[in-house]
Amino acid sequence: MASGRSHDQATRWLALPFGLLWAPWLGLVGVAVAAGAFLVGGLWLSPDLDTRSRATNRWGPLGWLWWPYRRGLSHRSLFSHSPVIGTAGRLTYLALALLLVALVAQGVMALAAGSAPLRSGDLAAGGQAAASWLANFWQQQRPLLLAAVLGLEASSWLHLLQDGDPMPRWPRPLRALARSLRPGPRRRRSQTGRRPPQPGRQRSQPGRQGGRSGRQN
Ligand SMILES: [Zn+2]
Numbered sequence: 001m002a003s004g005r006s007h008d009q010a011t012r013w014l015a016l017p018f019g020l021l022w023a024p025w026l027g028l029v030g031v032a033v034a035a036g037a038f039l040v041g042g043l044w045l046s047p048d049l050d051t052r053s054r055a056t057n058r059w060g061p062l063g064w065l066w067w068p069y070r071r072g073l074s075h076r077s078l079f080s081h082s083p084v085i086g087t088a089g090r091l092t093y094l095a096l097a098l099l100l101v102a103l104v105a106q107g108v109m110a111l112a113a114g115s116a117p118l119r120s121g122d123l124a125a126g127g128q129a130a131a132s133w134l135a136n137f138w139q140q141q142r143p144l145l146l147a148a149v150l151g152l153e154a155s156s157w158l159h160l161l162q163d164g165d166p167m168p169r170w171p172r173p174l175r176a177l178a179r180s181l182r183p184g185p186r187r188r189r190s191q192t193g194r195r196p197p198q199p200g201r202q203r204s205q206p207g208r209q210g211g212r213s214g215r216q217n
Contacts, residue, residue, distance in 0.1 A: 002162035004054040010162060011042030011155055018154055022147050033144050037151025045090050045152060047159050050080035065097050081163065087149075087156045 002010075019035025026033070046055035049066050050073040056063055069090075073080050079089050106118060118126075138145060 002159075002164070004048065007046065007048070007159055007162055008043060008054060010158055011039060014158060015039045015042070015155075018151065026143055026147060030144065030147050034147040034151045037148040038155045041087065041152035041155030042159065045087070045094075045156075047076075047081045047086050047090075047156060049090065050077055051075040065094070065101075068097075069093055076163070081160060083157060083160065084153065086160075087153050091152070 015035045015038040016031075018038045019031040019033075022030035022034045044055060044058055046053065048055050050070055052070070056066055056070070059066060069080075078085070080086050103118070110116065110118070
C-alpha cells in the first residue's frame with residue numbers, strides 16, 4: 001500500500017506527461033486542462049478522502065465538507081476506491097454538498113434581511129437554468145471537458161494502482177450479509193471433534209486493526 005506522500009509524488013510527476021498526451025488534439029490549452037485536472041484529481045479529489053489523509057487536510061477550512069463522506073464510507077470502500085464509481089461519486093457528492101451549503105446560506109441571509117426564503121418554484125427554475133447552462137457548456141467545450149474528466153479519472157486509476165489491490169472493499173452491510181450466507185468452517189466442528197477458533201478471540205489479539213484506521217492508502 002502506498003503512503004500519502006507516494007501518492008502525491010506520483011501525481012505530481014505524471015501530471016505533465018498525461019497533459020502532453022492531449023497536445024496533438026487540443027494544443028497548449030488542452031495540456032494545461034488535462035494536467036490541471038490530473039493534479040486536482042490526485043491531490044484534492046483523491047480516493048483517500050474517505051479517511052483522514054493529506055487530501056483531507058488540503059481542503060483546509062473547508063475540510064468539514066468531506067466529513068459526511070468520510071463517516072459514510074469505510075476506508076477503501078467500493079464507492080471511493082473503484083474506477084469510474086469513485087470519481088463520479090466524489091464529484092456528485094461535492095456538487096450536492098455545495099448546493100446544500102448555498103441553500104442554507106441563502107436561507108440564513110433571507111431570514112437576516114427579513115425577506116422570504118426560496119420557494120420550491122424558485123428551486124425548480126434554478127435547477128432548470130443550471131441544467132441548460134451545463135448542456136450549453138458541454139456543447140461548446142466538449143473536448144476540453146472530456147480532457148478534464150479523463151484527467152480526474154486517470155489520477156484516480158494511478159491511486160488505485162499504487163494501492164496495489166485493485167479489489168475495493170464492499171460496504172459493511174454487504175460484507176456482513178456475505179459472511180452470514182457463507183457456509184464457513186467456523187460453523188462446523190473439525191474432524192478431531194474440537195471447535196475451530198472463535199472469531200471473538202481473534203478479535204482480541206493485540207496488533208489487529210480495524211478497517212477505519214488512520215492509515216491512508
Ligand atoms: Zn487509497
